[in-house]
Amino acid sequence: MxxxxxxxxxxxxxxxxxxxxxxxxxxxxxxxxxxxxxxxxxxxxxxxxxxxxxxxxxxxxxxxxxxxxxxxxxxxxxxxxxxxxxxxxxxxxxxxxxxxxxxxxxxxxxxxLQKIQQHEQDPVLAIQEEGDQVHVTLKSGEKTFQRSEIxxxxxxxxxxxxxxxxxxxxxxxxxxxxxxxxxxxxxxxxxxxxxxxxxxxxxxxxxxxxxxxxxxxxxxxxxxxxxxxxxxxxxxxxxxxxxxxxxxxxxxxxxxxxxxxxxxxxxxxxxxxxxxxxxxxxxxxxxxxxxDFEPGLDPALMPPFLALGEDNEKFGVGPEGSHAG
Amino acid sequence: MIRKKPAIVLFQCQYCLASSMDQYWVETELPENVKLIKVSCSGRIDPLYILNAVQGGADGIMVCGCMPEKCHYKEGNLHARRTLSEFCNFLNLLGYSQDRFVFHWMNIDERGVIQSLLTEFEKNLEKLGAQPHLKTRTFSQEKA
Incomplete structure (x- = not known):
C-alpha cells in the first residue's frame, strides 16, 4: 500500500x-x-x-x-x-x-536556491525536506530553514x-x-x-x-x-x-x-x-x-486577446455615430 | 534656440480614411515631424511596431482605425483595440506615459478630422515635453 x-x-x-x-x-x-x-x-x-x-x-x-x-x-x-x-x-x-x-x-x-545563498554564502551540498522544515547541508555544516522562508x-x-x-x-x-x-x-x-x-x-x-x-x-x-x-x-x-x-x-x-x-x-x-x-x-x-479572466482556470473560456467580445462601452466607442475617440 | 517639434508616428489603416482628400493629405502633405505607417488593417499593427517607434525616438503614437463593425476584415479593429490599449497601459507602467498615445476610430462620414487631431495631439505633446524613457534604439532599420 x-x-x-x-x-x-x-x-x-x-x-x-x-x-x-x-x-x-x-x-x-x-x-x-x-x-x-x-x-x-x-x-x-x-x-x-x-x-x-x-x-x-x-x-x-x-x-x-x-x-x-x-x-x-x-x-x-x-x-x-x-x-x-x-x-x-x-x-x-x-x-x-x-x-x-x-x-x-x-x-x-x-x-x-538563491534565497538560501542570500542567507549563507557557503556552497550547498545537499537539501533534505521534512514537512515544513528544510535541512540544508552546507560546506560548513547543517542549517535548518522554515519552508516559507526560502x-x-x-x-x-x-x-x-x-x-x-x-x-x-x-x-x-x-x-x-x-x-x-x-x-x-x-x-x-x-x-x-x-x-x-x-x-x-x-x-x-x-x-x-x-x-x-x-x-x-x-x-x-x-x-x-x-x-x-x-x-x-x-x-x-x-x-x-x-x-x-x-x-x-x-x-x-x-x-x-x-x-x-x-x-x-x-x-x-x-x-x-x-x-x-x-x-x-x-x-x-x-x-x-x-x-474578469484568469489563465487556465476555465477550460472553455478563451483568453481575452483571442475572444473578441463586444466591448464598445468600455472604450467609449459606439458602432454608429457617437464616439469619444 | 530652435525648438524641435515632437516626433509623431501615425499608424493608419488603409480603409479608415473614407475621404480621398484626407487620404491624399495624409500621404503627401504630412508635416515633417509626422511619420506615416500605413497598414492594411489596424489589426495588423503588432505591439512590436509601436515599440520600435517608441525606441526609435517617437514622442507620440497615433493609431487610426475603422469604427467597430466597420472593419474591412470584420474584426481586425476589435483585436487592435483590445491589444493595443493594453499595450499602451503596459508601456505606461514601464515609463512611456499613456498621454503619448492617441487612438482614434474613424467614422465613415468624418472629413478633415485627422488634421485637427494631429494638431491637438502635437500641442499636448509639446506640453508634455521631450520623452526621455525607452528611447534606446541605436541601429537603423533601413540599413538592415
Whole structure:
C-alpha cells in the first residue's frame, strides 16, 4: 500500500503504463546534482521508481507537451501552475485533452536556491525536506530553514496551488490552501512614479544576456520562430544593448498577456536572476480587472486577446455615430 | 534656440480614411515631424511596431482605425483595440506615459478630422515635453 507522495505517484504511473492507458509518463527524477531535480520521461512500468516530486522540482513540465508528438498519449505529474498551463495549451490546440492524463499533486511549493545563498554564502551540498522544515547541508555544516522562508516568490504569490481539472489527485496535503492573490507587491510597483518605474524596469532588464532560457523554460513560448530570431526584417537588436534587452522583456511579457500561469519557471531558469514575473503579473492583473479572466482556470473560456467580445462601452466607442475617440 | 517639434508616428489603416482628400493629405502633405505607417488593417499593427517607434525616438503614437463593425476584415479593429490599449497601459507602467498615445476610430462620414487631431495631439505633446524613457534604439532599420 503506497504511503508517501512519491509512492502514490509511482503507483499511479505504474498502473497507467501497465494498463496501456498512456505511452509515456512525464515527471521528475533525481538530477546530476544532489539538490537539483530533472524532468524524466518514463515509458516502461519497471522504471517508475525513478519518479519523485519535491520542492526542488523547478521546471514547468507542461513545456514538454510542445516538444512531444501531438497524438502521443501522455500522463503528466502536475502541480497547480502546471495544470493551468496544460489547460491553456489545450485551449490553444497544442495538445488534445483526450490524449492527456493529468496526475494532480497538491503543490508543496518550489524552493529558491538563491534565497538560501542570500542567507549563507557557503556552497550547498545537499537539501533534505521534512514537512515544513528544510535541512540544508552546507560546506560548513547543517542549517535548518522554515519552508516559507526560502520559497520562490512565484509560489509565495501563488493563487491556485491545487491542480485544476486533473484526472486524479494524489491524496496528500499540499502546503497551501486556495487563497486570494497577494497583490501588494504589484500595487507598490504601480504606485511608483513614471521615472521610478522605468528605472526599476531598466535595472532588471539591463542584466539580460539574451540567452533566452526564460523562453525555453516557459510552456507558453512555443512559436516556431520567435520574434527575436527574425533577421529580415530584424525587429529587435540581438545583442546586449539596452534597446534589445528592453524590447525582449517588454514583448516577451506582452505575448503572455492572459496566458501566463505565473509559475515563475522563467525566473528560476534565468542565470542572471532577473525578476520578470512582475511584468506578466501586472498584465494578468489588468486582464482580471477588465475581462474578469484568469489563465487556465476555465477550460472553455478563451483568453481575452483571442475572444473578441463586444466591448464598445468600455472604450467609449459606439458602432454608429457617437464616439469619444 | 530652435525648438524641435515632437516626433509623431501615425499608424493608419488603409480603409479608415473614407475621404480621398484626407487620404491624399495624409500621404503627401504630412508635416515633417509626422511619420506615416500605413497598414492594411489596424489589426495588423503588432505591439512590436509601436515599440520600435517608441525606441526609435517617437514622442507620440497615433493609431487610426475603422469604427467597430466597420472593419474591412470584420474584426481586425476589435483585436487592435483590445491589444493595443493594453499595450499602451503596459508601456505606461514601464515609463512611456499613456498621454503619448492617441487612438482614434474613424467614422465613415468624418472629413478633415485627422488634421485637427494631429494638431491637438502635437500641442499636448509639446506640453508634455521631450520623452526621455525607452528611447534606446541605436541601429537603423533601413540599413538592415
Amino acid at each position: 503506497p504511503t508517501t507522495r512519491d509512492q502514490k505517484i509511482q503507483a499511479e504511473a505504474k498502473r497507467l503504463l501497465q494498463e496501456g492507458v498512456v505511452d509515456v509518463v512525464i515527471g521528475f527524477t533525481k538530477g546530476t546534482l544532489p539538490y537539483k531535480m530533472q524532468p524524466c520521461f518514463i515509458q516502461h512500468a519497471e522504471d517508475v521508481e525513478q519518479l519523485e516530486l519535491n520542492g526542488l522540482c523547478s521546471n514547468n513540465l507542461a513545456v514538454y507537451l510542445n516538444h512531444r508528438p501531438k497524438d502521443e498519449r501522455t500522463a503528466i505529474v502536475v502541480r497547480g501552475c502546471e495544470s493551468r498551463a496544460v489547460q491553456t495549451l489545450v485551449l490553444e490546440n497544442r495538445h488534445a485533452r483526450e490524449n492527456l492524463y493529468l496526475i494532480g499533486v497538491p503543490c508543496i511549493g518550489i524552493l529558491d 520559497l520562490h516568490n512565484a509560489c509565495l504569490h501563488c493563487n491556485h496551488p491545487l491542480p485544476v481539472n486533473a484526472d486524479m489527485i494524489i491524496d496528500e496535503a499540499g502546503l497551501f490552501e486556495e487563497r486570494t492573490f497577494d497583490k501588494s507587491y504589484l500595487e507598490s510597483f504601480r504606485s511608483l512614479s513614471l521615472k521610478e518605474r522605468y528605472q526599476e524596469f531598466t535595472k532588471e532588464a539591463e542584466r539580460c544576456i539574451r540567452c533566452y532560457a526564460c523562453r525555453e523554460a516557459c510552456p507558453m513560448c512555443y512559436c516556431e520562430e520567435c520574434f527575436v530570431n527574425h533577421s529580415r526584417p530584424q525587429w529587435v537588436d540581438s545583442t546586449i544593448d539596452p534597446a534589445g534587452q528592453q524590447a525582449w522583456h517588454i514583448i516577451r511579457a506582452f505575448h503572455q498577456t492572459g496566458r501566463c500561469v505565473s509559475c515563475g519557471a522563467c525566473e528560476r531558469a534565468c542565470p542572471m536572476n532577473i525578476k520578470m514575473t512582475y511584468l506578466t503579473d501586472l498584465l494578468n492583473q489588468d486582464m482580471f480587472k477588465e475581462y
